[in-house]
Amino acid sequence: MAEDVSASLLVIGDEILSGRTQDKNIAYLATWLNEAGIQLKEVRVVPDIEAEIADAVNALRTRYDYLFTTGGIGPTHDDITVDSIAAAFGVSVVTHKEAYARMEAYYGTENFTPARQRMARVPEGGTLVDNPVSIAPGINIENVFILAGVPKIMQAMLEDLRPLLRSGRKVWTQALTIHAAESKLADGLGKLQKKHGGVSIGSYPFYHAGVGAQVVVRSPDQTAVADAMSDLQLYCRDNGFATDVPSDVD
Structure with a gap:
């Protein structure tokens, strides 16, 4: 009999908690995971505060087989997910050379602004999750998958993860x-x-x-x-x- 494989989702962003943006990723992820034989067991929503994101990451990544996060990996000052997850793991934030090269080629050197360059930053030891929609990658570090908050991009990123996930019992x-x-x-x-x-x-x-x-x-x-x-x-x-x-x- 197939084993139970569990997952959690951490939704990150003040805009979700304020009601300005309605989350559209929870239902999609739950359905997608079930088809892969993985059960979404818990969802949390946290504000753009590094300590709260880090605490939630450490709680969820140790409790479940997988943790997915959405939001906070864009080019602006309040996109602090990478920094927060690096803090959770106790590692530095580094510029990923491959991510930097991909985005520089995509945008062109003259348009690859410092803000866009921020999206090449990863927690040290992280690997890339492909983004076929808008090039800026997601990140995988151990059992944590850092995904975009924009539904179309998040959904496209998920397809790159299928080979990495252990399948369990479908419900x-x-x-x-x-x-x-x-x-x-x-x-x-x-x-x-x-x-x-x-x-x-x-x-x-x-x-x-x-x-x-x-x-x-x-x-x-x-x-x-x-x-x-x-x-x-x-x-x-x-x-x-x-x-x-x-x-x-x-």
Whole structure:
């Protein structure tokens, strides 16, 4: 049986915490990792403060198999992710010769400004993660992957990481939309959860187009998901709750 492989995500940036920017990377990364057999277990959001970034990096990189960070690797003064992660590892920040050469060739010497040159800096010992969108690379140091915050760039960087990641168990997920108030479902769902101890059964109410709940069944065992979903549908039929057709969830 495949092993469990875990990951965490550290979202870095004052703009996320202030609400000026809405994070669009969490859902994408969670789905992408699950397809690779890696489970996203924790997400943290921290401000642009070196000590807080470093503390979070050290907590998460030791707790999970992999840590991904997004944000704070651009050309401006407040892009301090590289410095913060170097501090977390207790290493210096150095200019990566290959990154410098790539970006100088891309921008041209006359346009390769000091601000752009900052994006060639890495924690000592770090290797490059390719960026096919805008050339400035991400960074890999031990089990930490430092990625861009811009969704299109982050997604492109991820594809360069596939060969580096250990694959584990994929979690299978099915969802059933039930057109009944969640309060009416609570007792039955509790009994189903006790019966199917190897799966996770979650209920998520909605109030648009009537009242109801989407019940999501998750497990690394695809057969267990199918069995629990079958019992859930039977429970709904026996109690007169209308449902939609179950759907697979990536």
